[in-house]
């Protein structure tokens with residue numbers, strides 16, 4: 232059977248780092264409050280000329296270089312983002328053009344913080360369905376541009392960045408020993424739409440709007456939703472928490488990450504955490520964390536890697552990959 236195997240990975244971050252100390256000069260907050268409640272110590276903030284497409288292009292080029300491939304070798308680009316450069320055309324098509332790719336297909340996918348998990352699941356379905364051979368999957372965001380910088384309950388939490396992986400069709404045996412995506416479990420429930428949203432859009436206000444969140448409400452649902460889709464992935468593949476080499480969660484909040492790992496019985500040493508350095512970069516957070524842990528040699532070929540995310544919508548999901 233066909234499996235979608237990871238051929239490359241890469242990341243790109245804005246040059247400018249904003250520490251919690253600097254945040255103290257913008258809103259009534261403290262380094263201590265932010266670290267204690269979220270684990271965030273700093274975030275990268277896009278400057279002039281840095282956009283979702285430019286960061287996505289940087290991550291894409293890094294992933295292509297690492298894979299020893301060029302844009303000619305791709306036939307699909309999916310960009311998970313909620314902060315596109317323009318309402319249209321899609322940021323994926325913008326990046327396709329930046330890479331000089333004149334063939335294949337490119338489109339954006341919007342599932343907020345679960346965007347990368349949704350995009351990997353979609354690329355995997357295209358590859359297994361024979362519609363694509365090599366897909367570039369990018370998570371790229373500039374949430375700093377939709378934050379209300381006077382709202383301390385949200386502006387301290389988010390950051391900008393991009394990460395990418397390349398998935399390639401390879402033959403597998405159809406067992407859990409195969410390399411590649413072993414399962415994807417996606418969920419959504421729009422009843423929670425008012426708990427984490429942007430208060431504007433092309434068809435309502437004609438503006439971009441600002442992010443609004445009931446943090447406590449999001450927190451209340453997060454651990455249960457995350458552990459549900461991870462357990463569904465275990466059931467679908469006949470694996471258990473003991474088989475997982477690395478849990479690579481969406482990086483929203485250290486307390487949510489620790490709570491989920493604890494409930495699943497996955498020890499802290501097996502959890503990749505970058506929220507301290509990047510803040511919540513929404514759809515970019517998982518590929519940024521993958522890049523960090525695969526670059527420094529923690530994640531190795533053959534390792535069983537569990538991705539999970541939960542975000543606005545609500546949307547949530549997991550992907551189990553043998554690296």
Ligand SMILES: CC(C)(COP(=O)(O)OP(=O)(O)OC[C@H]1O[C@@H](n2cnc3c(N)ncnc32)[C@H](O)[C@@H]1OP(=O)(O)O)[C@@H](O)C(=O)NCCC(=O)NCCS
Nearest residue numbers: 260261264268344383384387446447449450483484541542
């Ligand atoms: C946002 C979050 C960190 C807030 O932590 P919390 O413990 O729930 O804090 P609360 O919202 O109950 O606020 C507690 C107090 O801190 C204050 N506070 C809020 N933001 C603050 C900040 N940046 N600095 C200092 N104080 C702050 C509140 O005003 C409140 O003060 P009060 O008690 O005087 O009213 C937490 O709810 C959270 O992590 N939620 C999930 C958010 C998330 O991950 N979203 C993305 C999902 S993709």
